[in-house]
Amino acid sequence: MRKESIVLLLIMLYTAAAAQRDVFGTVRGNDSVALYGAVVALKENIGVVSSTAIDGSYKLHIPDNKAYTIEIIYYGYKKKNYNLQENESGIIDFVMEKDIYNLEQVVITGTRTPKLLKDVPIVTKVISHDDIILQNATDIRDILQSELPGIEFTYSMNQQVSLNMSGFGGNSVLFLIDGERLAGETLDNVDYSRLSMDNIDRVEIVKGAASSLYGSNAVGGVVNLITREPKERWKLNLNAHYGSHNNQRYGGSVGFNLGGVSNLLNVQYTSCNPIELKNDGAYNTIYGYHSLNIKDQLTYSFKNRFKITAKAGYFFRERKSQENSHDRYRDFSGNLKGDYHIGAKDDITLSYNFDQYDKSHFALTERTDVRSYSNVQNSLRTVYNHTFRKKHILTVGGDYLRDYLMTYQFENNGAHHQHTADLFSQFDWNPNKKVNMIAGLRYDYYSDANLHSVSPKLSTMYKLKDFAFRASFSSGFRAPTLKEMYMSFDMANIFMIYGNPNLQAEKSHNFGLSAEYNHKQYNVTVMGFYNRVKGRITTAWNTELNGMLYVNMAPLQIAGVDVSASAIWDFGLCAKLSYVYTYEHIALGEPLLSSTRPHTATLRLSYGRKWKNYHFNVALSGRWLSKVTCDEYTSLNDYTSTEKVTYPGYTIWKLIFTQKIYKGLNISLVVDNLFNYIPEYYYSNSPATTGTTFSVGVSLDLEQFFKK
Amino acid sequence: MTNRHLFLFFILVGLLSSACNGIFAWIYNPVPEKPAYGFIETDEASHRGTIFLDAHDYAKWTYVNLRRQMIDTANILMGEPDPDDWDFAIHRYDVKTNNGAALETHFTTLEDFSEGGLSFSGSFTYDTLSRIAIDMSGMMDGNVLYADSYLNPLLCNWLDVNTSQMPPIYTLSGKVYVLQLANGQYAALKFTNYMNAASTKGYVTIQYVFPINYAK
Numbered sequence: 001m002r003k004e005s006i007v008l009l010l011i012m013l014y015t016a017a018a019a020q021r022d023v024f025g026t027v028r029g030n031d032s033v034a035l036y037g038a039v040v041a042l043k044e045n046i047g048v049v050s051s052t053a054i055d056g057s058y059k060l061h062i063p064d065n066k067a068y069t070i071e072i073i074y075y076g077y078k079k080k081n082y083n084l085q086e087n088e089s090g091i092i093d094f095v096m097e098k099d100i101y102n103l104e105q106v107v108i109t110g111t112r113t114p115k116l117l118k119d120v121p122i123v124t125k126v127i128s129h130d131d132i133i134l135q136n137a138t139d140i141r142d143i144l145q146s147e148l149p150g151i152e153f154t155y156s157m158n159q160q161v162s163l164n165m166s167g168f169g170g171n172s173v174l175f176l177i178d179g180e181r182l183a184g185e186t187l188d189n190v191d192y193s194r195l196s197m198d199n200i201d202r203v204e205i206v207k208g209a210a211s212s213l214y215g216s217n218a219v220g221g222v223v224n225l226i227t228r229e230p231k232e233r234w235k236l237n238l239n240a241h242y243g244s245h246n247n248q249r250y251g252g253s254v255g256f257n258l259g260g261v262s263n264l265l266n267v268q269y270t271s272c273n274p275i276e277l278k279n280d281g282a283y284n285t286i287y288g289y290h291s292l293n294i295k296d297q298l299t300y301s302f303k304n305r306f307k308i309t310a311k312a313g314y315f316f317r318e319r320k321s322q323e324n325s326h327d328r329y330r331d332f333s334g335n336l337k338g339d340y341h342i343g344a345k346d347d348i349t350l351s352y353n354f355d356q357y358d359k360s361h362f363a364l365t366e367r368t369d370v371r372s373y374s375n376v377q378n379s380l381r382t383v384y385n386h387t388f389r390k391k392h393i394l395t396v397g398g399d400y401l402r403d404y405l406m407t408y409q410f411e412n413n414g415a416h417h418q419h420t421a422d423l424f425s426q427f428d429w430n431p432n433k434k435v436n437m438i439a440g441l442r443y444d445y446y447s448d449a450n451l452h453s454v455s456p457k458l459s460t461m462y463k464l465k466d467f468a469f470r471a472s473f474s475s476g477f478r479a480p481t482l483k484e485m486y487m488s489f490d491m492a493n494i495f496m497i498y499g500n501p502n503l504q505a506e507k508s509h510n511f512g513l514s515a516e517y518n519h520k521q522y523n524v525t526v527m528g529f530y531n532r533v534k535g536r537i538t539t540a541w542n543t544e545l546n547g548m549l550y551v552n553m554a555p556l557q558i559a560g561v562d563v564s565a566s567a568i569w570d571f572g573l574c575a576k577l578s579y580v581y582t583y584e585h586i587a588l589g590e591p592l593l594s595s596t597r598p599h600t601a602t603l604r605l606s607y608g609r610k611w612k613n614y615h616f617n618v619a620l621s622g623r624w625l626s627k628v629t630c631d632e633y634t635s636l637n638d639y640t641s642t643e644k645v646t647y648p649g650y651t652i653w654k655l656i657f658t659q660k661i662y663k664g665l666n667i668s669l670v671v672d673n674l675f676n677y678i679p680e681y682y683y684s685n686s687p688a689t690t691g692t693t694f695s696v697g698v699s700l701d702l703e704q705f706f707k708k
Numbered sequence: 709m710t711n712r713h714l715f716l717f718f719i720l721v722g723l724l725s726s727a728c729n730g731i732f733a734w735i736y737n738p739v740p741e742k743p744a745y746g747f748i749e750t751d752e753a754s755h756r757g758t759i760f761l762d763a764h765d766y767a768k769w770t771y772v773n774l775r776r777q778m779i780d781t782a783n784i785l786m787g788e789p790d791p792d793d794w795d796f797a798i799h800r801y802d803v804k805t806n807n808g809a810a811l812e813t814h815f816t817t818l819e820d821f822s823e824g825g826l827s828f829s830g831s832f833t834y835d836t837l838s839r840i841a842i843d844m845s846g847m848m849d850g851n852v853l854y855a856d857s858y859l860n861p862l863l864c865n866w867l868d869v870n871t872s873q874m875p876p877i878y879t880l881s882g883k884v885y886v887l888q889l890a891n892g893q894y895a896a897l898k899f900t901n902y903m904n905a906a907s908t909k910g911y912v913t914i915q916y917v918f919p920i921n922y923a924k
Contacts, residue, residue: 284870285877322878324880325903325907354727358736363905363907365900366901368737369735369737370736370739370906370907372906374730376727376728376729378727378728402728404728404729404730406729408906413739413906415729417728417729494844495844495845
């Protein structure tokens with residue numbers, strides 16, 4: 001009996017050993033470069049996984065002889081699947097195809113759940129970290145204007161920055177950082193200068209209404225800045241940039257990633273002298289400024305199931321607007337977020353966000369700093385996802401926001417606050433690999449306006465070989481802000497501006513159709529959009545009050561076409577051309593006061609090569625904006641009538657030469673406004689340029705020097 | 709839920725509640741609730757002082773009597789006349805004298821002017837007939853109301869308001885002016901600000917030395 005048992009055990013061990021097998025080989029890119037750190041895993045058995053060594057080699061030890069799918073994942077390359085046959089073993093080499101259009105990039109903005117860019121039924125534009133580096137961008141304005149047509153940042157009163165994105169202003173485009181709203185505004189625009197690019201991994205842009213997921217303000221689109229987490233065990237970057245008009249930028253980041261715990265601290269300082277413009281205009285001096293931006297992000301994750309992220313930020317900007325008085329802007333922010341993967345099918349996120357944006361006047365003689373504005377937002381958020389049959393996702397969530405505003409524009413520098421709450425739900429249906437459909441619904445409540453809003457959405461996508469077709473209907477709304485409801489502001493003792501507690505919410509319906517073609521190195525996307533905006537909030541003269549009053553304006557229609565084509569060749573050449581046509585229409589007899597340029601285009605040509613210890617890239621980018629004719633009040637004669645005013649178009653070119661020398665030393669040379677464009681008259685929507693400018697930058701990634 | 713968790717929960721709620729209306733309010737200077745106007749600082753020994761005036765109303769002249777350290781006002785729209793006894797007056801950033809005259813020195817501080825022996829030379833400028841805006845409420849209709857008034861063109865130079873861009877650029881001359889009163893006495897004036905502590909424009913701060921014991 002004992003002998004029989006031993007024999008049986010030996011047979012079992014032999015059988016088990018015979019069933020085991022090894023699969024090994026290398027993972028390389030299609031340019032033959034060995035890929036270090038690629039993940040090679042069995043799709044059906046999560047316990048069998050390997051990552052490639054520095055020479056691209058891997059080895060999988062498979063415990064049985066069954067058929068499996070081997071999945072190879074490497075950032076920047078298209079995911080690859082290999083069908084491993086029964087009993088198959090030995091050498092298997094993989095060649096990965098570069099994901100030159102980031103289609104394997106995970107995006108979150110369009111659906112509020114992580115999803116591959118190629119699978120999102122809502123057209124999402126992604127500006128990658130490489131694009132940010134290539135454009136040498138300081139803040140969000142630089143990168144949006146360089147990369148996307150249809151976006152224009154102009155000056156409004158007192159040189160405050162205003163956005164126009166295909167007919168939608170700053171208060172109709174929602175800016176988010178990792179999905180969180182920003183406090184504070186000036187003339188309906190958030191402070192774009194606080195959105196520095198030094199800790200940004202990518203920027204996701206969704207054009208069109210998205211209130212079914214994000215609520216108020218997502219009328220014309222959403223711009224979501226996704227922050228970076230350090231991937232390296234440690235990193236230390238120091239950078240400096242110097243340019244014309246004594247334009248300076250100094251920054252640094254220090255971080256570590258110890259597996260479960262990571263931290264990234266970013267510090268950036270910028271300054272610029274006042275700029276005397278060369279011709280007459282609405283303004284003749286651009287104010288000088290300096291700013292400081294500090295951000296820290298600490299992450300703790302436990303067994304890939306539980307993750308806590310804590311963030312803190314401080315922003316300061318001082319604008320030299322008057323000889324003896326400077327404008328100061330500060331922001332204090334904090335965020336605590338927990339992500340919990342309950343199982344393979346469920347995950348939940350809970351977050352708390354604090355954001356306070358202050359404005360103050362600093363009197364140089366008296367050395368006093370008196371606050372005149374403070375917007376404080378406290379918000380709580382939860383999102384729950386449940387996956388059905390490994391492919392359909394149900395998302396349910398809710399937000400609570402307390403919005404507090406103290407401003408010099410309220411009577412006696414007073415304050416108001418209101419509570420907002422919402423519930424939303426979305427179902428992401430994927431019946432097969434070709435079809436995707438998303439339906440969503442959101443309910444919002446605003447306490448002071450006593451506003452109830454319901455925002456639906458329906459999006460669908462159909463893939464056919466190299467084509468992807470998308471169609472969507474979505475609605476947007478913008479609740480009247482505390483400022484718009486309660487303002488009582490004496491405008492330089494000339495006239496009053498009054499808030500209106502009876503304002504209705506702006507409502508919009510957005511229809512979008514798009515076709516995308518991807519084949520090898522070519523990508524073409526054509527998108528058509530139509531928006532019907534009802535009750536846009538604006539100010540108009542009120543004879544009874546003898547002042548300006550916030551009112552809802554007549555319905556407005558905005559339609560257009562967005563076309564982009566790009567090609568990336570293996571020998572290092574890249575070309576990208578984008579064009580947007582925007583058409584606005586308002587009821588006959590009503591003034592069309594917005595100054596949206598009907599035609600805008602961007603072009604980028606770049607050429608780069610990489611050797612072991614030297615990389616270079618030359619990028620030429622251009623922006624063309626057509627002239628625009630709009631209505632303006634003829635205030636000197638009669639405020640009830642308007643006249644047509646035409647603003648000239650212009651083209652600006654920028655040349656950027658970047659070099660990477662021996663691992664971690666990066667040098668950039670920038671020639672902006674290459675062809676020396678100078679406006680004959682500086683309108684508020686003219687580029688505030690005095691001609692060609694030059695700048696040079698140095699960036700040092702110290703951790704790279706210690707890599708083998 | 710254990711006591712420790714309850715404690716942490718209440719700490720968190722407390723932190724959130726305190727943050728509802730913002731944090732770090734202490735880094736700012738408080739807004740002066742009711743600023744004092746008139747002769748806010750006087751030093752009899754050095755004959756120096758500071759005057760702070762609310763001149764933001766287009767319809768109002770604010771009169772300064774240096775000899776009696778008194779302030780008076782008159783509403784132009786209501787047809788109120790000048791008071792009986794005054795030395796100079798402010799309307800927004802306009803300045804007029806009561807049959808006086810003014811001279812601009814090269815000094816930029818009253819201290820330098822004093823150390824320079826309170827001496828000055830040059831010719832005085834007298835008031836001339838001009839016009840001032842007294843009602844801007846109809847500006848949106850193109851109906852700004854003006855009124856004729858004597859102004860001292862030299863003293864009006866204390867602040868340059870460049871309206872070629874909006875908002876205008878305000879530039880102080882920074883100079884010390886000598887004001888000759890109707891009775892022959894002299895005062896040194898230095899206009900130091902055109903805003904109040906909340907940076908609202910139309911509030912004027914003037915440092916002065918009066919009288920100047922000057923003998924040619």
